[in-house]
Amino acid sequence: MNLNKIPATIVTGFLGSGKTTLLSNILRQANGKRIAVIVNEFGALDIDAELLRSCPLECDEQTPDSAAQGSPIADNGIYELANGCICCTVEEEFLPVMEALVERRDQIDHILIETSGLALPKPLVQAFNWPQIKLHCTVDAVITVVDGPALVDGRIAHDPEQVQAQRQADTSLDHDPSLQELLDDQLSSADLVLISKQDLMDEAQLIRLQEQLAGRIGDAVRIHPIRNGEVEQALILGLESASEEHIDHRHTHHDHHHAEGAEHHHAHDHFDSISLDLGELDSDALLAALKVLVAEQAIYRVKGFVALAGKPMRQVVQGVGERFERYFDRPWAPGEPRSSRIVVIGKGLDPQQIEARLQATGA
Numbered sequence: 001m002n003l004n005k006i007p008a009t010i011v012t013g014f015l016g017s018g019k020t021t022l023l024s025n026i027l028r029q030a031n032g033k034r035i036a037v038i039v040n041e042f043g044a045l046d047i048d049a050e051l052l053r054s055c056p057l058e059c060d061e062q063t064p065d066s067a068a069q070g071s072p073i074a075d076n077g078i079y080e081l082a083n084g085c086i087c088c089t090v091e092e093e094f095l096p097v098m099e100a101l102v103e104r105r106d107q108i109d110h111i112l113i114e115t116s117g118l119a120l121p122k123p124l125v126q127a128f129n130w131p132q133i134k135l136h137c138t139v140d141a142v143i144t145v146v147d148g149p150a151l152v153d154g155r156i157a158h159d160p161e162q163v164q165a166q167r168q169a170d171t172s173l174d175h176d177p178s179l180q181e182l183l184d185d186q187l188s189s190a191d192l193v194l195i196s197k198q199d200l201m202d203e204a205q206l207i208r209l210q211e212q213l214a215g216r217i218g219d220a221v222r223i224h225p226i227r228n229g230e231v232e233q234a235l236i237l238g239l240e241s242a243s244e245e246h247i248d249h250r251h252t253h254h255d256h257h258h259a260e261g262a263e264h265h266h267a268h269d270h271f272d273s274i275s276l277d278l279g280e281l282d283s284d285a286l287l288a289a290l291k292v293l294v295a296e297q298a299i300y301r302v303k304g305f306v307a308l309a310g311k312p313m314r315q316v317v318q319g320v321g322e323r324f325e326r327y328f329d330r331p332w333a334p335g336e337p338r339s340s341r342i343v344v345i346g347k348g349l350d351p352q353q354i355e356a357r358l359q360a361t362g363a
């Protein structure tokens, strides 16, 4: 290995699998390691970057500005490649950011890249073979985060037999083969697989899932279960995989598109992302409306910041499938507009209905 190369860890995984949670844990245990972060989102709002910057509740005494200065990552340590899919804009978006980081290489110990949940990691890893990047950077590892409970209960089909059985049992379940391909491609590029949300599975489910996944990845690829993104830094950083050296041999469903130079089509071509800017909302009414919408429409992911009437703190709302979570992350800054910004990602969505339902939860 060339010791002068900056190691870059690519974190990939489906929508809501737990990538941002993992990144914020890595940043929290940075211990002086200077980590530059590149975040890419499918939705038009850069919620992940803001979540990574924002302070956890323990330091709610701080204003957002002082929180950013006091945290291991200042604002300028996070680069957002929002509103698009990183694997489709490697040349236009990713390369310039990497070049900017290479310029500052004496100030950076590690680069962390979170891809959008719908991205294919392979084109990104291949970009590390471009001369201007290869000279100074290497891929330390591709870490694929899989949502344990979502795979176990079949929300994301991962086992061909399971897909078939579910199709027969319930024709309303839309197990799009493109989602299975996406999971396959994210797994085939992996140097390490993390099964997230261990707390939401029992031991038997976890063991079975580990066995199923092990059958689909190379022998050298390890699998670890994690909970709330907690994992020892030594297990995930400094793996020295040099993934760019062997990525061409990792087979994926989308290889032929690239080989032909044709525009490639993958999961996100079938996905819609709706971004709403609303005023102050009622938290319980919002949650109830979101749950109804998730039951009615093919919504995979909801996330946003919510302004609640009379509350000094901003609320974060997170939804993955039917599971929702709410917490207050930081006080609204003086003069900051108290608006609610919500992103809804799914398939064949009805934007008017979503907007009308959420608007009706106004305080």
Ligand SMILES: Nc1nc2c(ncn2[C@@H]2O[C@H](COP(=O)(O)OP(=O)(O)OP(=O)(O)O)[C@@H](O)[C@H]2O)c(=O)[nH]1
Binding pocket: 013, 014, 015, 016, 017, 018, 019, 020, 021, 022, 048, 116, 117, 196, 197, 198, 199, 200, 226, 227, 228, 229, 301, 303, 318, 319, 320, 325
């Ligand atoms: N119960 C439980 N929830 C978790 C765990 N890890 C993540 N979550 C929750 O799952 C939701 C999605 O987590 P994120 O880390 O935002 O997922 P992501 O992969 O970054 O999502 P996208 O960027 O939208 O693709 C959040 O509500 C998290 O709090 C876990 O180990 N256990």
